[in-house]
Amino acid sequence: MNENGVNVRINLEIINTITRGRFEVELHSWKHNSIMKPITDDTELFSVAAPPVVRIPCQWRDRDCRPLVKAGQRVLRGEPVATTEGVSVHSPVSGKVKEITVADNCEGIPAVTVIVETDEEGGTAALPAYSDWESLDRQALYTHLQSAGIVTTYKEGATYVKALPHPDTEIRTVLLHGCSLSPDVGEGTQLPEILQEVVSGLKILLSLYPGAELVWQSEKGSLLEEILSQFPQARLLSDTVTPFDSTMRAAMRQVLGHSLVEGCSPMAEGLLPVTFQQARAANRAVLLGEPYMEQLVRVEGNGVRHPGYYQVPLGINLGEVLIAAGADESQLAKVVVGCALNGTSVSRLDLPVGKSVSSVLTFTHDEVFHYQNRPCIHCGRCYQVCPQKLLPAKIAAYAESRRWDLAVEEGVLLCGECGRCSFICPARKPLLQLMELAKRMSAKH
Numbered sequence: 145m146n147e148n149g150v151n152v153r154i155n156l157e158i159i160n161t162i163t164r165g166r167f168e169v170e171l172h173s174w175k176h177n178s179i180m181k182p183i184t185d186d187t188e189l190f191s192v193a194a195p196p197v198v199r200i201p202c203q204w205r206d207r208d209c210r211p212l213v214k215a216g217q218r219v220l221r222g223e224p225v226a227t228t229e230g231v232s233v234h235s236p237v238s239g240k241v242k243e244i245t246v247a248d249n250c251e252g253i254p255a256v257t258v259i260v261e262t263d264e265e266g267g268t269a270a271l272p273a274y275s276d277w278e279s280l281d282r283q284a285l286y287t288h289l290q291s292a293g294i295v296t297t298y299k300e301g302a303t304y305v306k307a308l309p310h311p312d313t314e315i316r317t318v319l320l321h322g323c324s325l326s327p328d329v330g331e332g333t334q335l336p337e338i339l340q341e342v343v344s345g346l347k348i349l350l351s352l353y354p355g356a357e358l359v360w361q362s363e364k365g366s367l368l369e370e371i372l373s374q375f376p377q378a379r380l381l382s383d384t385v386t387p388f389d390s391t392m393r394a395a396m397r398q399v400l401g402h403s404l405v406e407g408c409s410p411m412a413e414g415l416l417p418v419t420f421q422q423a424r425a426a427n428r429a430v431l432l433g434e435p436y437m438e439q440l441v442r443v444e445g446n447g448v449r450h451p452g453y454y455q456v457p458l459g460i461n462l463g464e465v466l467i468a469a470g471a472d473e474s475q476l477a478k479v480v481v482g483c484a485l486n487g488t489s490v491s492r493l494d495l496p497v498g499k500s501v502s503s504v505l506t507f508t509h510d511e512v513f514h515y516q517n518r519p520c521i522h523c524g525r526c527y528q529v530c531p532q533k534l535l536p537a538k539i540a541a542y543a544e545s546r547r548w549d550l551a552v553e554e555g556v557l558l559c560g561e562c563g564r565c566s567f568i569c570p571a572r573k574p575l576l577q578l579m580e581l582a583k584r585m586s587a588k589h
């Protein structure tokens with residue numbers, strides 16, 4: 145049982161937990177009240193109240209992180225608790241810092257985590273608000289966004305959370321991506337308030353990088369034209385994503401005209417990826433002086449009774465989000481953070497929601513195929529679909545025999561973790577997970 149009373153019972157093997165593990169969840173004992181309320185009448189947007197304890201992930205993949213608080217210290221809602229790569233990370237609650245520790249984030253990566261117990265005293269720390277933000281120079285605007293914790297995230301193999309590039313960086317394209325809050329939320333011609341915030345946030349971000357065009361990676365939606373019409377330099381990406389493609393990767397390839405080199409940041413190529421959540425957070429940071437301390441998470445699938453968009457405090461556990469979405473513990477069999485093709489199927493529900501989490505997929509027992517790791521039938525399909533022209537079957541065999549050195553020789557470090565090989569494999573081998581494992585273990589050794 146975790147601090148908030150969520151029972152999380154897990155029965156997993158270490159390797160291949162991601163696809164083969166079966167977890168059992170007991171969610172009934174969480175007693176928190178009024179956890180969910182609709183944000184608007186005509187959309188499935190819900191606000192989830194902060195649980196008694198939040199575990200705020202502060203460190204992003206190999207970045208320096210400096211905690212700004214100590215255990216026992218009281219913090220206000222909106223107060224910075226750490227700084228990572230010059231960007232502040234804020235507490236979404238007021239309360240006492242219980243502990244600063246290193247704990248797994250939603251991708252299973254150890255991160256500096258600040259644990260805060262909420263209290264009744266309340267109190268909020270706000271930043272300056274600028275209704276006339278157009279009068280700010282770009283450096284002042286950038287510094288404000290850094291203080292407010294605004295970041296960019298993108299998936300290129302792993303998920304990266306990064307500081308916004310300095311305004312002197314040559315950014316030619318702002319790529320609006322991700323499935324969170326797609327424009328088909330709601331009907332009609334009036335933008336829901338939340339999308340108005342997104343539009344305003346995009347204007348703020350575009351003002352940092354004058355000359356950048358706005359490119360939208362999205363399915364068509366009823367409000368699309370209304371939104372696009374507000375930007376003189378905006379265009380929609382044509383739909384060239386194949387069923388085996390990562391949408392993010394495909395979008396970046398379309399914009400850049402080539403694939404990103406492994407390990408290279410899109411910002412170095414003049415492309416800034418932005419999600420709806422980040423644009424909205426930028427708007428609230430500037431116009432309301434509100435730091436980025438809530439995350440908008442799309443919860444989908446038959447494992448919950450109320451799929452929809454959930455505005456949750458950073459540091460809430462996945463299990464608590466699923467309870468808010470009406471997870472049925474007798475039905476819930478699998479939870480994937482991210483998209484279906486290459487998201488991470490988690491083995492625990494006590495992992496905290498951080499700034500990289502924008503969607504959660506849930507599956508019931510009927511939908512999950514528990515299979516044996518059957519032998520490779522040497523059909524060659526994984527090779528055919530691999531964009532890096534690797535031999536996934538061969539690398540997987542090396543990984544299974546723990547020969548990380550041979551996996552590296554065979555090019556595993558070039559693997560972009562797109563998941564195509566796993567998707568196509570008729571033997572249902574967990575190729576993606578073996579690639580990830582070999583990369584991680586070879587780095588360790």
Ligand code: SF4
Binds near residue numbers: 561564565566576
């Ligand atoms: S090995 Fe698999 S996961 Fe890696 S790049 Fe090739 S197809 Fe994608």
Ligand code: SF4
Binds near residue numbers: 524527565575
């Ligand atoms: S797709 Fe699967 S079965 Fe076919 S060669 Fe690759 S690992 Fe073997």
